[in-house]
Amino acid sequence: MRLEPTTTFLKTAICLIGLVILALFLFWLPWLANLSVEMYPEYSYLQYPVLIGMYTTSIPFFFALYQAFQILSYITKNNAFSNLSVKALKHIKYCAIAISIIYVIGSLFLLSQSALHPGIALMGLTIIFASAVIAVFAAVLQKLLKNAIEIKLENELTV
Numbered sequence: 001m002r003l004e005p006t007t008t009f010l011k012t013a014i015c016l017i018g019l020v021i022l023a024l025f026l027f028w029l030p031w032l033a034n035l036s037v038e039m040y041p042e043y044s045y046l047q048y049p050v051l052i053g054m055y056t057t058s059i060p061f062f063f064a065l066y067q068a069f070q071i072l073s074y075i076t077k078n079n080a081f082s083n084l085s086v087k088a089l090k091h092i093k094y095c096a097i098a099i100s101i102i103y104v105i106g107s108l109f110l111l112s113q114s115a116l117h118p119g120i121a122l123m124g125l126t127i128i129f130a131s132a133v134i135a136v137f138a139a140v141l142q143k144l145l146k147n148a149i150e151i152k153l154e155n156e157l158t159v
Helices: 004-039 041-076 083-112 118-158
Strands: none
Touching (some): 083 118
């Protein structure tokens, strides 16, 4: 089975997602933070804590993208059913959980400062929910892949 064009397309998509998010983090996010300070000077003390929180989430995000890229590399090398893929899925799961936790903590912090605008809360809840869905999906795939590897090993020992 030839999957190279498909995996190449997906690898390209992962790289483009990474570049777009990196550009947003480097250019749009600081601009938005400065604009928010100009519009709401009473919340200017939150500019850097919010930026630090946002930049902190970039670490697990980019690590999860790298792990997804690795899984596609394993698929290309016909090594999809391996413990390396299981490990990569485990990392993706933990990264998604970390992102959810960081956003929950950030939302609680903003709520304690009476600065949790409904639009910000909705965006935060969307990210928390999406990360939780990704974590559950990665956990399910991890379990399925483990079971498939076990069945594959049993079949190899039987034959």
